[in-house]
Amino acid sequence: MTITNEEKQSLIDLANEARRRAYVPYSNYPVGAALRTKTGRIFTGVNVENAAYPQTMCAERVAIFKAVSEGETEFEIIAVVTNNGGSPCGGCRQVMAEFALDMVVLFGNGKGELVKETSVNELLPGAFVPKHLVTEI
Numbered sequence: 270m271t272i273t274n275e276e277k278q279s280l281i282d283l284a285n286e287a288r289r290r291a292y293v294p295y296s297n298y299p300v301g302a303a304l305r306t307k308t309g310r311i312f313t314g315v316n317v318e319n320a321a322y323p324q325t326m327c328a329e330r331v332a333i334f335k336a337v338s339e340g341e342t343e344f345e346i347i348a349v350v351t352n353n354g355g356s357p358c359g360g361c362r363q364v365m366a367e368f369a370l371d372m373v374v375l376f377g378n379g380k381g382e383l384v385k386e387t388s389v390n391e392l393l394p395g396a397f398v399p400k401h402l403v404t405e406i
């Protein structure tokens with residue numbers, strides 16, 4: 270399905286707005302994500318930090334886990350917005366790869382501008398995916 274520029278901008282806007290709800294007392298680096306499923310539902314996510322730093326969860330994974338927990342596992346596009354158009358971390362790329370190698374990934378900045386458009390395949394070439402998990406030798 271084709272995704273129009275208006276739809277892309279609307280996902281960036283949703284991700285940017287979601288950043289207001291980020292819980293970031295430690296990094297002060299709010300991240301917002303807006304994920305659209307193939308069924309057209311949209312799930313947002315924000316980073317949620319913790320005083321025990323490693324327990325922090327990234328915005329992209331919050332959005333994906335919200336969707337999966339609501340029964341959605343087929344994803345079309347995700348917008349990720351940070352102050353500076355930063356790129357998704359390796360852990361989030363791996364979680365994206367589990368569900369959608371062909372998912373479009375947009376990076377946006379704090380002004381709501383599209384900084385980069387890519388795909389999970391491009392962000393994580395050679396990803397370890399479910400078909401690799403063979404237990405017999």
Ligand code: THU
Nearest residue numbers: 296298300316327328357358361
């Ligand atoms: N963060 C995300 O939410 N997504 C990423 O892909 C990169 C990093 C968050 C984690 C932490 O709360 C803050 O950004 C600084 O690392």
